[in-house]
Amino acid sequence: MPVPGLHVYELPEHLREEGDGAANPWRLGHHSGLALAAFPSKEDALRGAREIADLTDWTRGAGDISADPSFDVHDYADHLTGRTNALLVSASTGWEEPA
Template sequence: MGDYIGDSTRAEIRYARSLGKPVRFTHPAVDPDPVSLPLVPYKLVIPGFERAVTLPAIEPAPGLFVYELPLEHREGDSVANPWRLGHHSGKALAAFPSEDDALRAAREVANLADWTRPADDLRADADFDLERYFLRMEVRTNGLFILGTREGTR
């Protein structure tokens, strides 16, 4: 009920779609099928590199992007957690083991802020509940926080 879709229901949705059956949602924003979301170009800012890297991404909520970190930029925790939830500024917010995990996290935090705003504006906004953001990410997702220019664990 509401905006939660568990793994079993997610599998049923994919199975129904594989049979060509129509699937409708009372809350369309929770559609777990990333195939239904178009790929868009995303400029990823990687600390230590002069140029941003443009790669395909999914925008599950305005201003939030899900993408897979390119192989040549994976090291440490990035190897097991190559999927990212990123801000439209090109900065990564969190790392995940799967695309589904990253999409689920985007849906968890989508309503916490206007993610289309510049990153510096969000940081300076006294009304942005950073504690609530961290709590949702930590309790409801399977991700690792990316803090500043270095990756951090939750």
């Protein structure tokens, strides 16, 4: 586990979709099972975990994190998309990139 509460894993080939899903098979996920971001390599996903490590206590439940007023979704999105080559997996997380 790169950061307590976060996991890095590779999607099995049969679950990869055409396009971005196939090109970015590595995932950064929350321990609850929610996928947070997709990456082209394990190293990229580990770097993504390190980039967001200090934003919150990732060992808390996903609902607790998203309801916490001190969790800044803009900062979270900036750390992943501005500092790494992440593709946010926002539809399933609840921590969507701000409009």
